[in-house]
Amino acid sequence: MILTAQQMKVAEELAFRNGATPEGLMQIAGEGIARCIGQFFPDPGTAVLYCGKGHNGGDGLVCAKHLLNQGWKILIRLAAPESDMAELSRLHLLALHGAEVIDSIPQIRGPLLLLDGLLGIGASGSPRGAIQELIHEMNALRRKSGGYTVAVDLPSGLDATTGEMPGECVQADLTVTLGAVKTGLVADAATAVVGRLAFVELPGVPTEDGDPASISTALALRPLLPIRDYDSYKGTYGHIGILAGSSGFLGAARLCSAAAVHAGGGLVTLYALPDCHDLLASTCIPEVMVQLIASYDEIPTNKLDVLALGPGLGGEHHEELRGLIRDSRIPCVLDADALNAVAIDPSLLCHCAGPRLLTPHPGEMERLFPQIGRTRRNWATDFIESYPVTLLLKGSRTIIAEKGNPPVFNSTGNPGMGSGGMGDVLTGVCAALIGSGHSCREAAMLGAWLCGRAAEIAIFNGTDSQESLSATSVIAHLGAACFSLRNGDY
DSSP states (O other): OEEEEHHHHHHHHHHHHOOOOOOHHHHHHHHHHHHHHHHHHOOOOOOEEEEOOSSHHHHHHHHOOOOOOOHHHOEEEESGGGGSOHHHHHHHHTTTTTOEOSSSSOOSOEEEEEEEEEOOOOOOOOOOOOHHHHHHHHHHHHHHHOOEEEEEETTTTSSSSTTTOOSSOOOOOOOEEEEEEEGGGGGGGHHHHHHHHEEETTOOOOTTTTEEEEEEEEHHHHGOOOOOOTOGGGGGEEEEEEOOOTTTTTHHHHHHHHHHHHTOOOOEEEOOOOTTTTHHHHOOOTEEEEEEEESSSGGGGGGOOOOEOOOOOOOOOOHHHHHHHHHOOEEEEETHHHHHHTTOGGGGGOOOOSSSOOOOHHHHHHHSSOTTTHHHHHHHHHHHHHHHSSEEEEEEOOEEETTTTEEEEEOOOOOOOOSTTTTHHHHHHHHHHHTTTTTTTHHHHHHHHHHHHOOOHHTOOOTTTTTTTTHHHHTTTTHHHHHHHHEEEE
16 A cells, blocks of 8 residues: 555554554664665665654664664764754664764765655655755765665655655655655656665554555565475476567577576577577577577467567567467567557557567657656556556556556666666566466566566675666576565565
């Protein structure tokens, strides 16, 4: 569920009437934020807590206590005198031995974490005075010193309900939201300042009366990726067919097929026309079977469990491709040139013989179904009301939509994924998941989360930076992403 600020306040009040305490919830929140930070920063450095006078600052102080115990150096910038702080937050400040309250930022070397605990959901309007100055300082420090900003519950300056920013707003790289996801956090305009979303559950806080949409979390998705049965074999996990690649675009086929292998596909066959068969056969990883076909009509769909279509195909065979999309009785994952073929006349999607998962980026989606001023969420939900397919609308906040089910916002990923080949990898991962028995919707939710988490792991374990991250590196870290999912990470 996704709640407005008012709905969240009502839920908290109900929790207090049922025996929860502000101190108890603050302890859970602070510990959860610290645990989430540990997932992204296994090696401690310096954390600067920007601390407001309310309970949002108290959550940050509890988090700081846990970070201190993990070896972090803690510096604190107060937005108000200690005497003006909420009593519970003031007590946590007094109990935080080993941290230093500072009036200005010293020179800092090594990992730098900026913890935004200035404003909570009760704030409204444009930040003023000391709060505004500290927000400005935090954003400047992020830009100039490479600081990674973590927002407690929501970025200060963001309206928790609408996602609007009436004044200066903290630009977070990670927002750890508490108790429930707030509607403003998934608003289109808020994506750039919210960053990566993580969720810490607060036991006893009811969330049944909100928006039925959700964000994907490891705990929610974990049942979809259980440990494999000991007596399973390659046939258990499906035969995945892939039609991808053409002269000049062979990398798309190699990435898509390799991703399908590393996402658990039992058998992976890449179908190639004569002009590129030999090159693909000699450059694909050995686990991929590269089969020569003279035309798309030769693909034996009756022997496959799923077919992935489109990456790097080009526009030369659109009519053949449209026939394959329409007539195949098995599930199909459509990307890139398969989507461009459909865009010629999208009504084709109303006559497909089997389930279809579409994975467009915004430009491909615009060709399929013009946005015309709609929010991304409404754009996605209006599309699936018009066409009986599953949609994975890619972007900084990927959305999975299917008629009859509430939309899901993917929570993982980072700006390093803004490079070529990421969509090819996602297509192969989703196809492998469908081949192993998942529905299109389940595969879309799992695939988006796993690819995003693999990108995070590649960066935060020191293998890559946001600049160096490649689609190949995402494939290499899919196994670690599966472990992360099963561990219930954020």
